[in-house]
Structures are given as C-alpha cells and as structure tokens.
Amino acid sequence: MKKAYKILPVYTGDVSGFASALYELGGMLVIHDPSGCNSTYNTHDEVRWYKQEALIYISGLNDIDAITGNDGKFTADIVRAAEEMKPKFIALANSPLPYLNGTDFKGISKIVEDRTGLPCFYVQTNAMHDYTKGASEAFLAFAKKMLKPADRKIEGGINILGSTPLDHVNTGFVIPEGKTLVSNWAYKTSLEDVMKATQAELNIVVSSTGLAAAEYMKKEFGMPYGLMGSYLDVKREESHNYIVGEPVISGYVASQIKKKYGTDLNVIATTEITDGLLADCDRKCHGEDEIRQALSDADMIIGDPLFELIAPKNAKFVRLPHFAMSGRLYRKEIPDLMRLEDYYNEP
Amino acid sequence: MPTSNDDRIRIADAAFPKPFTGGLEFNAPAHGTWNIVHIGFKIPDAHQIYICADNCMRGVVMTAAEMGELSRFSSVILEEDDMVFAGRLEESTLEGVTDVLNLLPEMPPVAIIFPVCVHKFMGCDINFIYDELGKRFPDVKFVRGFMDPVMQKRGTTPDQRLRKAMFDIIPEGKKDGSVTVIGCDMPLSDDNDIKILLEKKGIKIRDEASCKTLEEYYDLGCCDSLVCSYPAGLLGSTALAKRIGKPLTYMPFTFGYDATDEALSKIGATPDPDGRMLCDNAASELKMLLGDNEIAIDYTAVPRPLSLARFLISRGFNVKRIYLDAVDPDEKEDFEWLAANAPDTMLCATMHVKGRRPDRSGSDSKILAIGQKAAWFEGTEFFVNMIEGGGLYGYAGIRAFLRLMEDAFLVPKDTEDIIPRKGLGCACVL
Numbered sequence: 001m002k003k004a005y006k007i008l009p010v011y012t013g014d015v016s017g018f019a020s021a022l023y024e025l026g027g028m029l030v031i032h033d034p035s036g037c038n039s040t041y042n043t044h045d046e047v048r049w050y051k052q053e054a055l056i057y058i059s060g061l062n063d064i065d066a067i068t069g070n071d072g073k074f075t076a077d078i079v080r081a082a083e084e085m086k087p088k089f090i091a092l093a094n095s096p097l098p099y100l101n102g103t104d105f106k107g108i109s110k111i112v113e114d115r116t117g118l119p120c121f122y123v124q125t126n127a128m129h130d131y132t133k134g135a136s137e138a139f140l141a142f143a144k145k146m147l148k149p150a151d152r153k154i155e156g157g158i159n160i161l162g163s164t165p166l167d168h169v170n171t172g173f174v175i176p177e178g179k180t181l182v183s184n185w186a187y188k189t190s191l192e193d194v195m196k197a198t199q200a201e202l203n204i205v206v207s208s209t210g211l212a213a214a215e216y217m218k219k220e221f222g223m224p225y226g227l228m229g230s231y232l233d234v235k236r237e238e239s240h241n242y243i244v245g246e247p248v249i250s251g252y253v254a255s256q257i258k259k260k261y262g263t264d265l266n267v268i269a270t271t272e273i274t275d276g277l278l279a280d281c282d283r284k285c286h287g288e289d290e291i292r293q294a295l296s297d298a299d300m301i302i303g304d305p306l307f308e309l310i311a312p313k314n315a316k317f318v319r320l321p322h323f324a325m326s327g328r329l330y331r332k333e334i335p336d337l338m339r340l341e342d343y344y345n346e347p
Numbered sequence: 348m349p350t351s352n353d354d355r356i357r358i359a360d361a362a363f364p365k366p367f368t369g370g371l372e373f374n375a376p377a378h379g380t381w382n383i384v385h386i387g388f389k390i391p392d393a394h395q396i397y398i399c400a401d402n403c404m405r406g407v408v409m410t411a412a413e414m415g416e417l418s419r420f421s422s423v424i425l426e427e428d429d430m431v432f433a434g435r436l437e438e439s440t441l442e443g444v445t446d447v448l449n450l451l452p453e454m455p456p457v458a459i460i461f462p463v464c465v466h467k468f469m470g471c472d473i474n475f476i477y478d479e480l481g482k483r484f485p486d487v488k489f490v491r492g493f494m495d496p497v498m499q500k501r502g503t504t505p506d507q508r509l510r511k512a513m514f515d516i517i518p519e520g521k522k523d524g525s526v527t528v529i530g531c532d533m534p535l536s537d538d539n540d541i542k543i544l545l546e547k548k549g550i551k552i553r554d555e556a557s558c559k560t561l562e563e564y565y566d567l568g569c570c571d572s573l574v575c576s577y578p579a580g581l582l583g584s585t586a587l588a589k590r591i592g593k594p595l596t597y598m599p600f601t602f603g604y605d606a607t608d609e610a611l612s613k614i615g616a617t618p619d620p621d622g623r624m625l626c627d628n629a630a631s632e633l634k635m636l637l638g639d640n641e642i643a644i645d646y647t648a649v650p651r652p653l654s655l656a657r658f659l660i661s662r663g664f665n666v667k668r669i670y671l672d673a674v675d676p677d678e679k680e681d682f683e684w685l686a687a688n689a690p691d692t693m694l695c696a697t698m699h700v701k702g703r704r705p706d707r708s709g710s711d712s713k714i715l716a717i718g719q720k721a722a723w724f725e726g727t728e729f730f731v732n733m734i735e736g737g738g739l740y741g742y743a744g745i746r747a748f749l750r751l752m753e754d755a756f757l758v759p760k761d762t763e764d765i766i767p768r769k770g771l772g773c774a775c776v777l
Binding site: 011127 | 352369370371372373374376378400401402403404405406408409412413417418420421422423424425426427430439443446447450451463464465467468469494496497498499500501698700701703704763767769776777
C-alpha cells in the first residue's frame with residue numbers, strides 16, 4: 001500500500017515548504033492550523049528559527065471556528081498581528097481542516113489586503129503534499145503578486161530559483177565567470193534582492209521548487225531558464241546504480257559523477273515535482289514500498305542515510321544527507337553539493 | 348478583568364485564569380517538553396502508528412527518529428482522495444494499519460493508534476476500525492490514541508487523552524501494599540519525599556515513568572493506592588483509579604509548605620519535621636548568592652510555577668517575569684497572593700506574536716531563568732533545565748531545586764544547543 005510507511009519518515013511537508021521558501025522576505029506567514037505545524041516546522045524543517053527573525057505564525061484554529069467557518073476571527077487576528085509586527089506582505093497557507101471545509105483563502109486575502117494596505121496572497125497548500133509542492137507554490141504566488149517588469153536589464157545577470165535550506169543548506173553556488181547574481185530565491189537573501197529578479201537575463205533552477213516560478217517568469221517576462229549544471233544535457237544510460245531524492249539535485253549529482261568518473265546513475269525521484277526534470281533512465285517513486293522495490297536490484301545507492309533502512313544489504317550505500325528527509329539527524333554531514341569530492345569518490 | 352492584547356501584563360492587572368487574548372500564535376524554539384510520541388513510548392514494547400497528512404506526520408515521525416525509535420514507529424499517509432469518497436477514510440486507516448502491522452518483523456504486543464482531527468471532522472467510524480483491528484490482530488492490545496489538537500482549546504489536550512488511553516490497558520491488579528505513582532513523565536528523583544518517606548516505611552513504589560518492561564507496566568495496577576504527580580496525568584489517573592477501585596491522591600510538586608504537608612499526610616507519609624527549616628536555610632543561602640539578580644520562570648519547568656514564584660518572592664528573591672499563557676485554576680490562591688504582594692510581577696505570554704521579537708532590553712542584571720522557554724525569551728545561558736518538576740517533591744525536592752538554581756546561576760549552559768532538542772530526559776541521537 002502506497003500510504004503505509006513501515007519505517008521511513010515522510011519528507012518535509014508542503015506547509016513547511018511554504019514557510020521555508022518565504023522565510024527571509026520580510027512577510028508575515030500565517031498557517032491556518034490548530035497546532036503543530038509551527039512546532040514541526042521550526043524544530044525539524046528549519047535551521048534559521050533560533051537566531052533569524054521570521055514572522056511565521058499559526059492561527060490556532062479550534063473546532064467550533066472550523067465547524068462554523070468563523071473566518072472573521074482568522075481575519076481579525078491577522079490584521080491585529082500585522083498592525084503590531086509591521087510585515088512587508090502577508091502570505092496565507094492552508095491545512096487539512098480549512099481545506100476540508102473549503103475556506104475561501106482568496107477572499108480572506110482580499111479582505112486582509114483592504115484592511116492592512118499590505119499585499120496579501122494565498123499559497124495553495126493543504127498539508128497533504130511534500131515540501132517541493134509547498135515551496136514551489138510559494139515562490140510562484142510570490143512572483144505573481146510581487147514582481148513587476150524590469151525597467152532595465154543587468155548584463156549577465158542571473159537568478160537562482162529554488163534555493164532553500166531544505167535542499168541547499170550548505171550549498172555554495174558558484175556563479176560562472178562573466179555572470180552576476182541578481183537574486184537568490186530565497187536563502188541568504190533579502191526582499192530587496194528578490195524584487196530585482198526581473199532585471200536578470202536568465203533563471204537557474206536549482207531544485208524542483210523553483211521550476212514553477214521559472215516557468216511563470218518565462219511566460220510573463222520573457223526570461224529563459226536552465227536547470228542547475230544543465231544536467232539533462234549529460235547523457236546517462238540505464239544502470240543498477242541509483243541516486244535517491246529530489247530530482248534536480250539528484251540529476252545534477254548524477255551528471256557530475258558521469259562527467260568525472262563515467263559512472264551511470266539513474267535517479268529515483270522521491271519528491272512530487274518531476275515533470276521535465278527526469279532523463280529517460282530515471283523514474284519517479286511514491287511511498288516506502290515503491291522505493292524499496294525500485295532499489296531492490298541496486299548495486300550502489302546514493303541517498304540520504306535513512307534510505308539505507310530499506311536498501312538491499314548487498315548494495316554499496318553512499319551517504320548524501322538531505323535536510324528535507326532526515327532533518328537534524330545528519331545536519332552536520334550535509335555537504336556543499338557543488339563539491340563532489342566531499343561526498344563521492346571512486347578509486 | 349479583560350484579557351490583555353499585549354504580550355505581558357502586571358499580575359495585579361491580569362485576568363484569571365486566562366490573562367491573554369487569543370490570536371495568531373508564535374512557537375518559541377524551546378522543545379524540551381514531551382509530546383505524544385515521547386509519552387507513547389513510555390509503554391515498553393509498544394508500536395506507534397499515526398494516520399495523518401504529510402505535514403502533520405513530519406513532526407511525529409521525526410520525533411521518533413531523533414529518539415532512535417523509528418523501528419517502533421509507522422505511518423499511514425492520508426491524501427485528498429481519503430476525504431472525498433465515502434468510506435475511504437475508514438478503508439485507508441484500517442488497511443494502512445493492517446499493512447504496517449503485517450510488515451513488522453514481529454507483531455507488537457501493544458499498538459498505539461493515532462487518528463487525527465480529520466477523522467473526527469469526517470465522522471470516521473473509529474469504533475468499527477478498532478473492532479475490525481481487534482478481529483484481525485487478536486493478540487495485539489490496541490491503545491486508542493488521538494492526535495487532534497483542534498479540540499484542545501476548549502477541552503482536553505491530545506496528551507491528556509493519550510495518557511488516559513495508555514492507562515486504560517492497565518489491568519486491575521491485586522493489592523500488594525504498594526503505591527503507584529503515575530501521570531508524570533519524569534521518573535521519581537532521589538530527592539522526592541513521596542519516594543523517600545514511603546520507602547522509609549517499607550512501602551514499595553511503582554513509578555510509571557520508570558517502567559522498563561511491559562510486565563512492569565501492566566503491574567502498575569497492583570497497588571493499594573495511586574499518586575498522580577502531574578496535571579496532564581490527572582484525567583487518566585482519575586479514570587484508572589475509578590476503574591480499578593483504588594484511591595488516588597493528586598500531588599503535583601508544589602513549593603507551598605502547607606500543601607506539601609497536607610498531601611504527604613494523605614498518603615500516610617510523615618513529613619520531615621525539619622523540612623521547613625532546612626528549606627528556609629537553603630533559600631537564605633541562595634538569596635545571598637543571587638542577590639537582586641533577576642529571575643524569570645516559565646510554566647514548563649514545574650507544575651506549580653506560581654507557587655514557586657510566591658516561595659521565592661516571599662524570601663526576597665527578585666522574580667520579575669513568569670512566562671505562561673494560562674494559569675492552572677488550582678493556583679488561584681498563589682495568583683491572588685502574588686497579585687496582592689508582588690503586583691508588578693509580569694505575566695508574559697509565550698505564544699503571542701510579539702514573542703518573535705523578545706524584549707531583552709531590560710536591566711543589566713544577570714538573569715536566572717527557570718525553564719527552557721524562559722531561557723529563550725530572556726536570552727540567558729543561566730537557566731534551570733527542567734520540565735514537569737524534574738521528579739522532585741516535598742522538602743527534599745525543594746532543597747534539590749534550590750541547589751539546581753545555584754548551579755544554573757554559577758555555570759552557564761549552551762542554550763542554543765540544549766533547548767531546541769526535543770523531549771528532555773528521552774533518548775536523543777542528535
């Protein structure tokens with residue numbers, strides 16, 4: 001059964017992905033949820049919470065307000081908090097109960113916007129998807145609401161799209177010679193930088209969370225985009241060597257290994273957004289049982305150490321911790337993905 | 348008295364028992380308190396199974412992972428389809444739990460099942476699920492957990508109800524002259540007068556928090572009487588006492604001498620006649636060390652934070668702030684005493700939106716915090732790292748607590764490393 005997980009954790013959820021994506025942009029992020037989403041997020045899915053301010057709150061929804069659809073309290077609480085905390089914008093996220101009762105988030109956003117004078121937008125989540133979905137929707141909603149066409153272009157300017165600590169906690173992106181980083185969406189960044197994004201000439205998608213925003217900017221502002229390291233241009237063959245995880249990062253690592261060692265790796269994509277991100281030899285898997293079966297004939301596996309729990313015993317396992325999977329467990333082991341030699345070597 | 352819209356209020360001006368107006372909620376990065384996963388693992392050999400959406404699952408499964416207990420934890424993921432089609436939620440829950448149990452290398456003797464808010468809102472037939480599970484797995488004892496925080500604002504919390512469900516499987520045992528202490532997650536300390544005084548009389552103590560085997564857990568009912576030492580355990584221990592027909596005494600760790608004597612006498616223990624004097628002397632010595640340095644207390648450290656504040660203030664300590672979001676109604680007398688005798692003591696909310704920007708601009712005093720949340724809000728590395736009263740009780744407990752305050756005042760801690768860790772006292776692989 002796809003839904004049963006005997007031992008593997010699930011990935012970081014979509015609500016946490018929403019919060020991680022917009023963390024540094026000065027907004028007030030409100031999750032319409034009774035309790036738990038905030039604690040889960042700041043404990044297991046966020047490395048910045050202790051020291052770096054972000055206005056991320058839950059609504060503290062109770063049963064009566066959920067049953068009666070008391071959106072007035074939710075709206076009033078948001079307006080009061082915004083008056084006290086003075087955010088740059090407000091973003092709202094959903095959770096299972098408001099999803100079930102069909103809460104009108106777009107309508108609430110409009111009311112909040114009218115009352116506060118701040119941009120307010122809804123990010124489609126319901127806590128039933130992984131972080132890639134939530135972060136992707138957050139970047140897309142932010143771009144749609146906040147970006148304006150540029151009055152000038154920066155020659156050689158690039159944006160990095162899809163950078164959050166969930167995927168890139170230690171990645172030191174290398175900007176090619178002759179290129180200038182205009183904005184990073186959205187880790188170690190600022191609202192001011194991100195708002196300049198349309199001045200760039202090119203978007204680089206560094207995880208699947210950045211793809212939807214890249215597509216939007218292409219359509220809306222005519223900005224082309226590419227995938228990290230143009231990894232799909234590196235031809236890989238069918239193999240029993242697998243790399244398990246998020247498709248862009250996995251594809252990138254597989255391409256680097258192919259280029260350096262000639263070794264073929266097939267991606268087992270275990271997060272939700274994969275369209276246009278996989279090579280012919282790669283595949284998508286959902287749930288512990290499917291992943292276990294996909295790995296059953298493996299000679300070698302690269303992946304988060306937790307995947308070793310379901311890997312065949314005779315397969316060589318190369319540890320590549322991923323914060324969105326194992327959280328704080330192997331935080332200190334997470335490498336700079338740009339430095340292949342730090343996490344993968346062949347004789 | 349109206350509730351305060353601000354994040355802090357003088358106790359003399361505070362509404363009882365809820366001083367603060369509800370609103371959006373902040374969550375401080377202090378996680379030493381136990382959640383339902385930590386609590387569930389107190390049943391030895393039990394396997395926990397949660398049935399919920401991804402984002403809700405993440406917090407509980409990673410709690411288990413950080414305890415090194417993934418092999419005793421499984422998940423059934425709910426998706427949109429489960430909420431659209433009639434009967435799908437029951438089917439997914441039942442078949443998911445069945446699959447998980449069948450996949451385990453050994454059938455667990457106890458399985459704690461956690462449906463969630465969605466099950467309640469969809470009108471899921473929980474009894475049908477348990478009846479069917481009982482037929483499919485007759486050798487497994489099912490504990491009826493629930494992870495439904497949507498109910499906690501107006502009723503009981505999931506952890507209160509979990510404790511009750513966990514106690515529901517304790518069989519009625521014979522009377523063997525012993526006393527069972529139940530409901531608190533902290534094992535009884537050596538500085539606990541319940542333990543010291545009863546063992547001195549030759550009475551055996553059974554401690555729920557210290558059970559190492561399932562047999563020990565089941566034997567908790569083999570006692571003459573029960574003691575509940577923590578508020579969150581009261582619902583369950585009251586129900587257990589009623590079911591097995593044994594008297595229960597509720598005695599959370601308090602700093603009030605009269606309350607201590609009264610509770611100890613109820614369980615047939617004779618308080619140390621020098622206890623009050625020894626505590627007063629210890630407090631005097633500590634006061635000389637601390638001087639007028641500020642003290643902040645939070646509600647997670649001890650079950651009776653206002654009795655602690657009263658104890659300290661009445662002995663000259665400079666308690667400035669008490670972090671809590673609501674006052675335990677049982678602390679009304681201490682609340683009123685503080686309002687009358689220390690009216691400027693500030694009650695500070697921990698969940699208020701302004702908590703994200705804690706005001707640390709006060710005095711230049713070295714601040715001693717009691718509890719992890721107080722440590723974070725005050726930004727201090729001098730704090731007593733304790734939850735739920737740390738297994739202390741009585742005069743021995745008060746003296747031990749004062750020693751911990753002294754240690755905390757003298758020896759700084761790595762707050763950033765310590766307080767984000769979950770479940771103080773649990774195994775932690777971080």
